[in-house]
Amino acid sequence: MQDLLFEFISKYISLSNDEKNALLSLDLFRSVKKGTVLLKEGQNSKESYFVLKGCIRTYYVMEGEEKTTAFYTEMEAFTPPCVINKTPSENYISCLEDSLLLVSNSEMEEEVNSKFPKFDIMCRMFSEELLAKQRIDFDEFKTSSPEQRYLNLLQNRPDLIQRVPQYQLASYLGMKPQSLSRLRARILEKKS
């Protein structure tokens, strides 16, 4: 499992054995059961997550309704905005499947980064990359219709459609569950 982590890191920087051991000594690995809530609205958290195996989702509760806005699966990372802004969280994070995560703490990160400036460079590269990726996702979302967004998802992340309940997919795609259901029926109709 550690290999996955080092393989990921090697895309950005190369690590000495010393550095690898320093990382491992931080005891970042955490195994989490399906349904576990990692963060609640109103909490002050300093934790960032990296998914080695499984899936976590972020959602808001608005007028009693869950609005899912993102899923993070294998080799994806998420730092909640509340950690960056040092404000109470506006959303929830929960585990969609039994998962294996890396959980890091922003204070500990700072400490490590100051000891190994290399990590700082990696974090910069990684967050620049995420920023660009998220920008493209956002642009695609803005410029397409709900139906087109579903078709895009089918293309780009077919796994999500399998592993995620439909009512969560719906708000992820910016619509109501009933609309997603209808839209899927419409697409099947068209095909035949």
Add this chain to the structure above:
Amino acid sequence: MQDLLFEFISKYISLSNDEKNALLSLDLFRSVKKGTVLLKEGQNSKESYFVLKGCIRTYYVMEGEEKTTAFYTEMEAFTPPCVINKTPSENYISCLEDSLLLVSNSEMEEEVNSKFPKFDIMCRMFSEELLAKQRIDFDEFKTSSPEQRYLNLLQNRPDLIQRVPQYQLASYLGMKPQSLSRLRARILEKKS
């Protein structure tokens, strides 16, 4: 004008006079006329932008139509995804008003960062902050209706509604110009 830059930077790190001079010697300031196209679809660019004064916008051309996805105004920065991914650009960037920009080059940035690791830390902090901000914007977009998105914009960035043509605002809000026009009329109606 340099003061604005240094004031901005001071939110993240503190600079010695040496470092300030190193920055200034890079000759980053560029004054740009309204309508200037800074980046075209298909181009390979290495430029990042920081707006000191004025406004730039990013847009796609899809089936002959412009789809505006973002505006950047005073003290906001933008690095096109194509610079990060080293791929041809999918979108355009143009100047909405006569503007004063900081234009930096990714190669030059790397050089400066390796000379002044402090800059690297600043870039990491800044892009983490942008990532969190953009995440919140994206979530807000997903979870609201077109009308609600317009009302939110009215709250959060009333300046944009003044300085940006409506047909560009429309696609920024994920709808057609006619819909925005109608929706505005509807809101006025409600108020009275």
Add this chain to the structure above:
DNA sequence: TGTATTTCTTAACTTAAGTGAACGAGTTGA
């Protein structure tokens, strides 16, 4: 295994956004 709960689908109806077209105000440029 059977019951309770959650999730998905369907349907009828309402509301809002997309589409195509026309018009007027404002701007640009020959």
Add this chain to the structure above:
DNA sequence: TCAACTCGTTCACTTAAGTTAAGAAATACA
């Protein structure tokens, strides 16, 4: 100054999403 454009608005019509409700299907769990 006048013709050509651009931009915003309005309108009639179409299409799709929101809403409410009901029932079927799948899942959880006692």
